[in-house]
Structure formats: structure tokens, C-alpha cells
Amino acid sequence: MENEQLTESQKKVLFWASFLSLMASGMAFTYRALSLGEWGSKFNLSGAELGGIVLGNYFWPIAITMIVFSLIVDFVGYKPSMIICWVLHAISVYMSFTAESIDQIKYAAICAGFAHGIVEAVINPVCAAIYNKDKTKWLNILHAAWPAGLMVCCVIMFFTSDLGYQTNALWTGIPILAYGVMFLISKFPVDERVAAKIPYKESLKDVGFLSASVAGFLLTHAVYGVITGQQMDIYVAAGIGLVIGAIFGFITKSVGSVMYFILCLLMVPLATTELGTDGWIQELMRSSMGKYAGLALALSAGIMMVLRFQAGIFTKLFTAPVILTISSFFSMTGLILLSQVSSAFMIILAFVIYAVGQTFYWPTVLGFTSEQFPKGGAMALNTVSAIGLLSVGIIGTPLIGAFQDHHAQKNVREISTEIYEAAKKEAAMFNFKYEALDGAKAAEMAEELGLEEEVSTAKAMSGKQALFTTALAFPLVMGICYFFIAVWYKSRGGYKPVELDTNTEF
Secondary structure, three states: OOHHHHOHHHHHHHHHHHHHHHHHHHHHHHHHHHHHHHHHHHHHOHHHHHHHHHHHHHHHHHHHHHHHHHHHHHHOOOOHHHHHHHHHHHHHHHHHHHHHHHHHHHHOOOOOOHHHHHHHHHHHHHHHHOOOOOHHHHHHHOOOOHHHHHHHHHHHHHHHHHHHHHHHHHHHHHHHHHHHHHHOOOOOOOHHHHOOOOOOHOOOOOOOHHOOOOOOHHHHHHHHHHOOOOOOOOOHHHHHHHHEEEEEHHHOOOOHHHHHHHHHHHHHHHHHHHHHHHHHHHHHHHHHHHHHHHHHHHHHHHHHHHHHOHHHHHHOOOHHHHHHHHHHHHHHHHHHHHHHHHOOHHHHHHHHHHHHHHHHHHHHHHHHHHHHHHHHHHHHHHHHHHHHHHHHHHHHHHHHHHHHHHHHHHHHHHHHHHHHHHHHEEEEEOOOOOOOHHHHHHHHHHHHHHOOOHHHHHHHHHHHHHHHHHHHHHHHHHHHHHHHHHHHHOOOOOOOOOOOOOOOOO
16 A cells, blocks of 8 residues: 555554554564573583574574565565464464474564564564654664563563473563454555666666675575575585676676675674673573572663663764764673673673664664665665674574584683593584583593582673673674764764655655
């Protein structure tokens, strides 16, 4: 239907249905992040295995689905896409509730990931279409749903932790039921690109060879892992990615926008800083805050939610690249504190700073992309997110987990070579092998030798060391890059959104 046919009331129903669908995805992710410890103990998994099997298998389906649905959503339609999404979300809840094996948990995560991918593929272009005069503001408000899901799920699971992961899976189904009903009665706009009558092939030019190569590399690596259960050689995956990029570039007759390519590359550290770190926060902070570790994550999510609802204030004061530069500084400061402090008060303070830093990352990049590359439509808007999400599953969470494994075995070895020799085992990432610890054996040996407290402290310290080693470098890189992007726009007369002529008032 045409955009002008949507009344303000219809826009609100559509917007809040979109909000609840993303909130449901946030709850699904948080449920998995907060269940890592329980699954690790029950199924005797290493840190890298937890990161890859549980969180990694949540992220790669999101990215694949986002890219696929970005290509076909104009033909499938927004409403049928969200019906498919609802079914996948429901299957994920059922599989998590009935799961008795790590394979069931894995496939539940995959279904949730596919559902999340459809959510992002639909709600981002829909929001940009109905609020096309203030995209960064409304995309930030829309993405307040993500921390809202984190916060609600954290609070619920704090009070229901004794019920176990199966019963707690049911809480994630509440917003799923709500958004399903709302989308059924909603009317949808056409995409901004379609309204401007920009040819489909023309809309792919901003992606072009450069960004398609990056997406192709990450997709190849992800799909190979799913099919074979093994990691593809990184150089082979990169080569296939270049071939995919070359084919895409030949079809579109475009190398791609360099600025768009830079935004895609920066999604790797951005996504890991926001989502990869979130996935480990509770486990990293458990030694200092005990059972309240999950509530610390709820606090940071609550701050993000409140600030995103107030995004209009910040978008009036700063441009998108300036907001991203400031956010990087806050993230870096927060992560430095998280890696150094130990008292509950200082950890909460660090969380506040960290939360302020990551608040505007994702939706501001989406706003940046939509404002500067509007002719790219759903494809340009969602590919940048897909690259970020793929990189979290393939690089981010396994990397943090591998560094945690490395530091854990090193720290335990310094306490007791006997425990180290009995509990060490081999793990791998990108086919590079390294030593990790069998947590169950280490705990058993520590109890026999009366070193439970020392080993527990050593394992907790390994989490902070991994956080400092990996996550700290990412906001530093982002801060430098976004600063120079802001300077570049300033040198060209300032940052100005690109508007398409749709001959339509929204």
C-alpha cells in the first residue's frame, strides 16, 4: 500500500509491533547469555565451545536471513515475512523448553537467530519509511527494544533462576504472542526506495564488490561451519568471498561505495564491543557480584533503553559520526574500568559508563546508513547489520572465549601444575589450536587439594584479562575511525542526510 494511506494511529501500531518483535529477540539472546553457566556445567563445554555453539549459532542465522530477506522482502511482503518470523520464534521457545541435549539448544538458537534476522530485515526499512524525516532518532527509539528485552529478561531470570533453563525459556514467549497479534492487524508502507521508483539493480550499487566480498567471506565461513560442523580455513573463506564479491560487482557494475564499505568493516569491532561483550558479562562479573551479576547487565540495559528513548536530544546536538566517536570513548573507558576494578560499587559505575558508550552504536549506524545511502533500501540498511552480526558469531564471542580459556589455563598453572596437567585439554579457533581447561576436572582436583577458592579466583581473573585483551582494542579503533569520518564530512561542508524524491509526505 502507499505510505500516505497510513494514519498516525496505524503508524503507532506498526512501530510498537516492531518494537515488541525486537524486544522478543533481545529476550531470546539474553536468555541464552544468562544460561551459559548452566549449560557449560551440564554439558561440560569450554568457553570457546559455549561461545560458538550457543551464542555463535544464534548470530550467524540472523545475518544470513537479513541478507536473504533484504533481497526478497519487496517481493514476499512485510506481513508474510513477519508471520514466518513468528513461527520460528515459537519453535525456538518450544525447543528450548523441551531441550535435554546440547544439540536441541543449538537448533533452538538457530531458529531464534533466523527469526531475529527477519525482524531486522523488516523493521529497519519499515521504520525508515514511516519516519523518513528523522531516521536516526526513530531508529534509536526502535532499538531501545533490544536493551528493554535484555533488562526484562535479566530481572525475570534473577528471580526465577532456580527454575532452570527449560522453564525460563517460556518467559521469552510473552512478547512473541503480543507482536504476532499486532502485526496481523497492521498495515505496512512500501520501502522508501520503491516509493522513489529506484530500480532494484540500482539499489545494489552502494554495496557493490567491496562490501559484498566482506559479506561473502563471513557467510561462506558461517555456512561451511553449519554444514560440516568444522571451521573453514580462513584464507579459503576469504578467497571465496572475493569471488562472490566479484560476481556481485559484475552484476551491479559497481565497486561499491567506499564510505559504505568502511561502515561495514567497522561493524566488526562495533558488534563485538556491544553484543560479544554482553554475552560474557554475567560470567565475567560473577566472582565480584555473585548472584547479582545478571542484575548488573539489567542496569546497563536499562540505561541504554532510557537514553535511546531520548535520542532526539542527541541527534539535534550531534551528527551520526560524532555520536559514534563519543560512544567509542565511553565504551573504552568503561571496559578499562571493568578489567581493573573488583568492588561491587566500581563495577556498577563501570557498567554505567560502558552502557552509555554502547547505547547509540547500532541504531546510529543504521541511521547513518539510511541517511547517506537511502537508494540502497533494505539491502544496504540490513547488510551493514548482517556483517556485524556474522562477525560476532564467527569472530567476536569465540575470540573472547578463546582468550578467556587461554588466561584460565595459564592462571591455574601458576597455582598448581598438578591441576593444570589433569584438567588441560585442546581447543581450537580458526583451526588454530590452543590449550584450555576442563572446568569439571579442574574443580574436582581443586577440591581434592583444598584450592577451590584460589582456582575460582584464577578463572574469574581470566575473564577480566580476556575482556581487557580483546574488547578494549575495538572501541579504540572505532573512536579513531569515526573521528576521521566526522572530520571528512566537516571538510565537505558538513554532514547532511541524502533525501530521495518520493513525492510523498510521511
